[in-house]
Amino acid sequence: MIGSLLYLTASRLDIMFSVCLCARFQAEPKESHLTVVKRMFRYFLGTQSLGIWYPRHSTSFEIIGFSDSDFAGCKMDRKNTSGTCQFL
Template sequence: MEKCKEATTPMSTSCYMDVDLAGTVVDQTKYKGLIGSLLYLTASRSDIMFVVCLCARFQSSPKESYLKVSKRILKYLMGKTFVGLWMKHTSGTCHLLGSSLISWHNKKQACVTLSIAEPEYIADGSCCAQILWIKQ
């Protein structure tokens, strides 16, 4: 699909996705792989979220018509390679003595975390290190 014609939208306005009982069955493994990759991409490309989730509904029995819609998403992405959300992972702490700010720390994290709780633990560790330094 590297030399495909680019699509201006991720889904055609005339497309209506519904259960396709008469369609040609396609390889379920390849279809699931494609949808899984697109779902992963939705973390930074919210413009394709609706149509990818719509295609994900039909993973149990993929048909040619669903694959066609999925390929249109790829054609859309081909023309919009520089669009997306840039996410910064930062952590920071503020140290108060009474009601007065005595120290603060903010920095970009050296690693990307896999869960929501992990950055909090990283920030807590950094905070404890700052407090121990201040205490000395």
């Protein structure tokens, strides 16, 4: 399930943080993680028309990207958290 969600994050950036947080617990998943993943799938059913679609043949568009990282900032497991923002 997490692999499918990671595939969807290419066009659905609104779930990037939640999916990456769940992916951290793949080695030892709990029932609560399964509940969160099922909730994400229910969210997709209600928001199927949302997403980012890039034009196939466009001559004039510019992508500007920014990123930020927080090294060992998570209080629970001291893992890294990062995020990006792209403007088209």
